[in-house]
Amino acid sequence: MSNNDFSALMPLMVLAGASVLVMLLIVARLSHRIIQLVSLLLFVIAFICLLNIRGMLPYEVGSLFMMDSFGAFMTGLIIFSGLVVNVFSYIYFQEKEEGPKEYYVLLFLCTLGACVLAVSEHFVSVFLGLEILTIGLYALIAYLRTRNHSIEAGIKYLVLAAFSSAFLLFGMALVYLETGTMSFAGMADVVAAESVPPLLLTGLGLMLVGLGFKLAVVPFHMWTADVYQGAPVPVTAFIATASKGGVVAAMLRFFIAIDGFQSEPLQMVMITIAIASMVAGNLLALRQKNIKRLLAYSSIAHLGYLLVAFIPGSAVVLQAVSFYLLTYFITTFAAFGVITILSDSETDADDLDRYKALFWKHPALASILAVAMFSLAGIPLTAGFTGKFYVLTTGIGQGFWLLAVVLVLSSVVGLYYYLRVVTMLFAGTRDLLPDPPARYPVFLGISMAVLSILTFALIWLGVYPDTAIGVVQGLQLK
Amino acid sequence: MVGAVAAVIAGEWNRHLPRWIALAASVTGLLLVILLWANTSPHSLTDGQWLMDYRKAWIPSFGITFHLAVDGLSLLLLGLTFFLGVLAVLCSWDEIRERRGFYYFNLLWILAGVAGVFMAMDMFLFYFFWEVMLIPMYFLIGIWGSENRVYAAYKFFIFTQASGLLMFLAILGLYFIHGQDTGVYTFGYFELIDTVIPFKTAFWLMSGFMIAFAVKLPVFPFHTWLPDAHGEAPTAGSLILAGLLLKTGAYGMLRFVVPMFPEVVTDVAVPAMVLGVAGIIYGAVMAYSQTDLKRLVAFTSVSHMGFVITGIFALNELALQGVVMQLVTHALSTGALFLMAGMIKERLHTRDIEQMGGLWGPMPQMGTIGLVFAMASLGLPGLGNFVAEFLILLGVFQAQPWVTVVAASGLIFSAVYSLRIVGKIFLGPRRTMEAVPDFSLREMLIMAALTVSVVWLGLFPQPVIDTAKPAITELIRFMDVHHMAADHQSYVK
Numbered sequence: 001m002s003n004n005d006f007s008a009l010m011p012l013m014v015l016a017g018a019s020v021l022v023m024l025l026i027v028a029r030l031s032h033r034i035i036q037l038v039s040l041l042l043f044v045i046a047f048i049c050l051l052n053i054r055g056m057l058p059y060e061v062g063s064l065f066m067m068d069s070f071g072a073f074m075t076g077l078i079i080f081s082g083l084v085v086n087v088f089s090y091i092y093f094q095e096k097e098e099g100p101k102e103y104y105v106l107l108f109l110c111t112l113g114a115c116v117l118a119v120s121e122h123f124v125s126v127f128l129g130l131e132i133l134t135i136g137l138y139a140l141i142a143y144l145r146t147r148n149h150s151i152e153a154g155i156k157y158l159v160l161a162a163f164s165s166a167f168l169l170f171g172m173a174l175v176y177l178e179t180g181t182m183s184f185a186g187m188a189d190v191v192a193a194e195s196v197p198p199l200l201l202t203g204l205g206l207m208l209v210g211l212g213f214k215l216a217v218v219p220f221h222m223w224t225a226d227v228y229q230g231a232p233v234p235v236t237a238f239i240a241t242a243s244k245g246g247v248v249a250a251m252l253r254f255f256i257a258i259d260g261f262q263s264e265p266l267q268m269v270m271i272t273i274a275i276a277s278m279v280a281g282n283l284l285a286l287r288q289k290n291i292k293r294l295l296a297y298s299s300i301a302h303l304g305y306l307l308v309a310f311i312p313g314s315a316v317v318l319q320a321v322s323f324y325l326l327t328y329f330i331t332t333f334a335a336f337g338v339i340t341i342l343s344d345s346e347t348d349a350d351d352l353d354r355y356k357a358l359f360w361k362h363p364a365l366a367s368i369l370a371v372a373m374f375s376l377a378g379i380p381l382t383a384g385f386t387g388k389f390y391v392l393t394t395g396i397g398q399g400f401w402l403l404a405v406v407l408v409l410s411s412v413v414g415l416y417y418y419l420r421v422v423t424m425l426f427a428g429t430r431d432l433l434p435d436p437p438a439r440y441p442v443f444l445g446i447s448m449a450v451l452s453i454l455t456f457a458l459i460w461l462g463v464y465p466d467t468a469i470g471v472v473q474g475l476q477l478k
Numbered sequence: 479m480v481g482a483v484a485a486v487i488a489g490e491w492n493r494h495l496p497r498w499i500a501l502a503a504s505v506t507g508l509l510l511v512i513l514l515w516a517n518t519s520p521h522s523l524t525d526g527q528w529l530m531d532y533r534k535a536w537i538p539s540f541g542i543t544f545h546l547a548v549d550g551l552s553l554l555l556l557g558l559t560f561f562l563g564v565l566a567v568l569c570s571w572d573e574i575r576e577r578r579g580f581y582y583f584n585l586l587w588i589l590a591g592v593a594g595v596f597m598a599m600d601m602f603l604f605y606f607f608w609e610v611m612l613i614p615m616y617f618l619i620g621i622w623g624s625e626n627r628v629y630a631a632y633k634f635f636i637f638t639q640a641s642g643l644l645m646f647l648a649i650l651g652l653y654f655i656h657g658q659d660t661g662v663y664t665f666g667y668f669e670l671i672d673t674v675i676p677f678k679t680a681f682w683l684m685s686g687f688m689i690a691f692a693v694k695l696p697v698f699p700f701h702t703w704l705p706d707a708h709g710e711a712p713t714a715g716s717l718i719l720a721g722l723l724l725k726t727g728a729y730g731m732l733r734f735v736v737p738m739f740p741e742v743v744t745d746v747a748v749p750a751m752v753l754g755v756a757g758i759i760y761g762a763v764m765a766y767s768q769t770d771l772k773r774l775v776a777f778t779s780v781s782h783m784g785f786v787i788t789g790i791f792a793l794n795e796l797a798l799q800g801v802v803m804q805l806v807t808h809a810l811s812t813g814a815l816f817l818m819a820g821m822i823k824e825r826l827h828t829r830d831i832e833q834m835g836g837l838w839g840p841m842p843q844m845g846t847i848g849l850v851f852a853m854a855s856l857g858l859p860g861l862g863n864f865v866a867e868f869l870i871l872l873g874v875f876q877a878q879p880w881v882t883v884v885a886a887s888g889l890i891f892s893a894v895y896s897l898r899i900v901g902k903i904f905l906g907p908r909r910t911m912e913a914v915p916d917f918s919l920r921e922m923l924i925m926a927a928l929t930v931s932v933v934w935l936g937l938f939p940q941p942v943i944d945t946a947k948p949a950i951t952e953l954i955r956f957m958d959v960h961h962m963a964a965d966h967q968s969y970v971k
Contacts, residue, residue: 379639380609393540396650408647412640419616419635423628426621466537473539 008059008067010049011075012115015082018042019108026101036090036443039104043083043111050076058478063183064125065116066253068478073322073471074118074249077329081242082111084333087450088340089234090443095345096144103143110136110238114246121257123172123182126250130168130214133243134161140238141231153230160213160223168210174203184257191258204266208273214247217307218276221300225284228296233348236292237336240299241329248306252321256477261313270311274403277304278410285417292350294417295335298376301414302328308407309391312398319472320394326468327375327387327461334372334454338365341447355424364448366425368455375458377418378411383461390469512557536603541653541664546597551732551802551949554942555596555725558809561931562721563589566714568924569817581622584614585714592722596729601649602665604734605642608690611723612638615715623710624829630703630710637703641693648686652738655679671737684739684746691735694727697750697787698757701780705764708776709829713820716772720779720816721809728786728805732798732949736790737956743793744957750791751874751881757784759884762891766898771819771829775812778855778895781888782808782863788885789870795954797873800866802946807862807935811854814928815899818848821921822903825914831899836908841916845904847925854932856896857889862935 006013018039025035050072053059058068065071086107093100113133120126138161142154176182178200179190191200212220228236260266281301288294306328309320342349342365349355359366375384388411395404461468536544548556566585591611598604612635620631649665656673657663664670675683693700708716736743761781768774782804789801821844822837823829838845854861857868867889875882917925935942 374613379613380606385609392647392650393653396647397654404647404650408643409640412636412643415636415639416632419632423620423631426617427628464536466539469537469539 004056004059005061007049008053008056008061009065010053011046011079012112012119014042014046014049015079015108015112015115018046019105019112022101022104022108026105032090032094032100035101035104036086039086039108040083042108043079043086046079047076047083050079058476060121060478064122065119066121066478067119068476070253070318070322070475070477071119071249073475074245074325075115077326078111078114078118078242078245081238081245081329081333082107084337084450084454085234085238085242087443087446088237088337091440091447092232092234092340092343094440094443095343103140106136106140106143107238110140111242114242117246118249120250121184121253123176126254127165127169127172129246129250131165133246134165134214137161137235137239137243140235141227143235144232147230149226149230150232151230153227156223156230157227164210164213164220166210167206167213171203171206171208171210174199174206176203178203184254188257188259196263201263201265204260204263205269208266208269211247211251212273215244215251215303216296216300217273217303218280218300219273221277221280224300225288225293225296228299229290229292229350233292233336233340233343233350236295237333237340240295240332240336244299244303245325245329248310248321248325252310252318253477255310255313256318259313261311267311267313270307271400271403274304274307274311275406277301277307278406279304279413282410282413282417286413288417289352290350291339291352291355291421292348294352294421295332298414298417299332301410302376304410305388305391305407308400308403309394311403312394312400314394314398316394316397318475318477319469320390322475323390323469323472324387326472327383327458330454330457330461331372331375331382331384334368334451334458335376337447337451337454338369338372341365341444341451352421352424355421356427357425359425365451368451370422370425371455371458373418373421375462377415381459381462383458383465385462386465387461531599536600540602541662541666542602543600543664543666544603545600545666546594546603547599548597549949550945550947551729552596554802554806554945555729556593558725558806559589559592559596559722561927562717562809562813565813565817565924565927566717568920569717569820570712570714571920581618584617585718587611587614588618588718588722592718592726595726599667600665601652601667601670601734604667605646605649608642608645608726609639611726612642615719615723618715618718619707619711622712623715624712625710626706627710630706633703634707637693637700638690641690641700644686645690648683651679651683651686655683667734673738675739677741680739680742681745684735684742687730687735687738691727691730692787694730695724695783695787696727696780698753698760698780698784701757701761704780705768705773705776708779708816709770709773713817713823716776716816716820717813720776721813724779724783725805725809728783728790728801731787731790732801732953736793736953740957743791747791747793748878748881751788751878754784754786754788754791755881755885755888757781757787758888759784759891762888762895765895766891769830769832771822771831771834771899771903772816773829774831774895774899775815775819778815778892779808779812781892782812782855784888785867785870785885788874788881792870792874792877793954793957794873794876795950796876797870798950798953799943799946800869800871800873802950803862803866803869803935803939803942806942807854807866807932810928810932810935811851811861811863814847814851814925814932815855817924817928818844818851821917831902834903835906836904837914838904839908840914841904843917843922847929848904849900850929851932852896852900854936856893860933860936862932862939865936865939 022035022039025038057072060066093103110133113129113136116125116129120129138154138158141157142150144150178197179187181187216224255261277300281297281304285294285297306321306324309324310317339349371382375382378384378388392404531547534544536542588611591607594607595604598607616631616635619634620627623630652670652673653665655675656670696704708719711719758781761777761784765774765777765781768777786801786804789797819829854863857864871882871886874885
């Protein structure tokens with residue numbers, strides 16, 4: 001392994017090393033506070049390493065990993081999510097009775113898995129990354145093991161994720177059988193040379209099922225709401241963002257490499273999935289009274305929107321998907337951050353009724369949540385609008401009018417439930433919410449600072465997105 | 479200069495301070511517009527359509543510019559915006575007692591959005607402003623409205639947002655068609671207006687725009703959000719809804735639909751006019767059967783906006799002048815009626831006209847003013863609305879005589895419901911024995927401003943007509959050019 005290889009993989013190694021380091025710290029019986037700060041620092045270091053390697057992109061490590069600008073962007077986004085989740089976790093877990101320390105080990109592992117997914121260009125590394133991610137998540141979801149919902153969610157995720165991994169593996173095996181290689185580039189040569197044989201198509205279909213489960217698109221979405229509801233709030237935020245982001249990145253890389261967009265049946269399947277996700281996600285969210293479940297269904301719909309940017313297969317797809325993920329990450333974190341801060345030791349603040357009149361009590365938190373909701377709904381002045389605009393442009397640019405129209409109509413349905421949350425914030429004068437825990441002023445301060453930065457980014461991306469668009473347009477796959 | 483106006487708007491966005499700042503901001507806006515109006519001599523109006531122009535790159539990667547421009551039409555509507563803005567601040571002076579900061583924040587935000595809509599010359603920017611005004615309006619209805627406010631706010635928001643998104647799709651379609659034809663991807667109005675679109679596509683794109691504007695205006699089958707929103711909104715909200723938000727729909731048709739899709743517009747003119755007339759009659763009949771004062775006034779809006787759509791699709795100068803006139807006068811007269819409804823509600827705590835009656839006795843001033851605006855609303859000569867409706871009918875008569883006949887009958891209906899307003903509220907036996915004070919000084923000021931304007935417009939409508947003229951002539955020229963081109967084509971065939 002050369003020096004260059006080493007530094008290209010540095011961010012990933014920092015993450016891997018961090019999990020070991022944190023384990024050692026736990027053995028040394030250090031306090032929660034120190035562990036949390038150390039992991040915060042480690043995330044920052046990983047991020048800095050990533051910035052350091054900007055000059056050497058694109059760089060291929062062995063035949064497993066490809067550090068190109070898209071991979072680096074996605075890795076950055078995922079590490080950033082890990083960092084934000086880390087920040088939100090302290091207050092949330094300090095309140096609970098379970099020892100929160102091992103949590104950070106798992107968080108590092110999951111982040112590592114997602115990052116590996118984002119840069120892998122080989123079936124082996126894809127599967128490796130996916131398993132690191134999911135196995136970490138099993139434990140994270142069921143982390144609050146004395147609560148009923150947590151256990152249920154953990155088991156559900158375990159069974160379904162294992163099941164979908166099996167599908168994915170079988171699909172990969174079939175593809176391998178047909179092409180004789182597991183690297184994306186090698187496959188591309190084989191696929192380009194001949195017409196797509198049925199066995200390969202079957203393989204791709206099975207892989208799509210596996211990936212669809214991870215992305216929670218309809219019809220593979222059954223687990224989403226329960227897992228979102230049962231998992232601790234910071235973990236839910238992680239599932240909603242980093243874990244899906246990694247899978248999307250791997251999928252995008254794979255599809256662009258083998259030019260899967262050209263295949264008629266595959267495209268039809270994807271279009272169906274996209275439409276079903278948009279429609280079903282938004283419709284199912286309508287009657288939710290639990291904000292975590294509501295966000296779960298909304299994430300299904302958003303993955304559907306993302307597929308609209310994904311399907312056209314044109315040159316802008318990469319930008320559109322990256323930009324949409326960026327806006328979606330920021331928005332989701334803003335929303336979950338508020339929920340985390342408002343949760344107390346007994347229950348998560350997930351009942352919508354508890355948000356009544358929040359604005360009059362905690363204007364800052366309520367404004368952040370409202371902005372996040374508007375952004376999810378895609379209303380101008382927020383990042384969500386720019387993201388949706390990008391997606392629509394991509395779709396319409398290639399003549400996918402059906403997808404665009406469905407997107408628009410389903411987001412109108414979506415408006416209703418986002419507005420319901422916003423209305424709650426301003427309705428009535430009763431205040432049922434507890435004060436945010438004032439016992440940890442430092443961490444509360446950090447959390448609020450992160451939230452404010454996120455909100456600022458949300459509005460900035462909505463009003464003046466040109467810089468971000470510039471960055472996204474510079475992204476390349478090798 | 480526009481930069482200054484824009485700066486004022488930008489400054490308004492984030493003000494979170496109570497009513498004085500709101501008043502100052504809207505008065506400044508009004509003064510700036512008046513200044514601009516005064517600066518443009520009639521001479522300069524005739525040589526160019528555009529009075530000013532402000533352009534700055536915004537999102538260059540998509541060809542989006544921050545492009546504001548003002549012509550006569552925009553100027554009139556801008557003036558109206560800030561005038562009503564001042565009145566809205568004044569009328570909520572005492573009405574709003576809770577959460578003032580947030581209230582005025584929303585109010586100013588709406589004004590900024592509306593002003594932006596009237597100036598935006600970039601389709602993306604236009605859509606941006608179009609949506610920007612929705613959220614604060616939603617809050618205004620949803621937080622400070624009356625009993626059924628949440629329902630009304632939802633309905634308002636979802637109707638307008640849904641139609642807005644369809645417009646956005648149409649804008650994107652236009653963007654790509656233009657881009658594929660010329661290689662230049664831009665959202666600029668002046669570029670897109672020259673796009674050559676195949677007829678069938680043009681029809682769909684126009685439908686996208688039309689639905690958005692028709693919902694906002696509202697045209698007859700799309701009006702159902704309006705009575706709810708108007709009825710439940712606080713007084714200033716109803717004033718701004720009726721006075722400004724509805725006007726953005728008409729403005730959009732004049733500015734975008736007609737010049738961009740002239741052929742299609744000619745084709746759908748008759749059905750559109752029929753819808754307009756249906757709106758006139760339906761609105762009037764519904765207005766007559768309402769017992770809730772605000773809903774009643776809301777339905778008169780539907781009726782008056784029927785005239786607007788009929789006028790727009792008559793596509794000749796007279797009618798279009800009438801439309802502009804109608805936009806201004808309707809804002810004043812309906813605004814005044816809403817204000818009055820608000821004032822009565824403040825005193826009697828009801829909007830049910832069955833419980834009013836005999837109010838002339840204790841409130842002679844309000845009675846007089848009420849009579850004036852009821853007369854204005856029925857189109858009595860000497861008041862602004864008469865000029866407007868007369869011009870529209872005249873213009874429509876040139877295009878479709880039979881439509882005019884039916885539309886004119888709407889005037890009779892409007893007389894019926896206007897008289898009913900006056901009769902039920904001010905005349906007849908008194909129903910309540912509470913002491914009802916007459917106008918306060920502040921209310922007097924508001925009503926005086928409105929009365930003077932509406933009478934002035936009735937007697938001397940010429941300044942308005944002159945100001946709007948270049949824009950209208952341009953519009954007509956556009957239609958003619960396309961007609962000639964079409965005629966030429968058929969001749970060649």
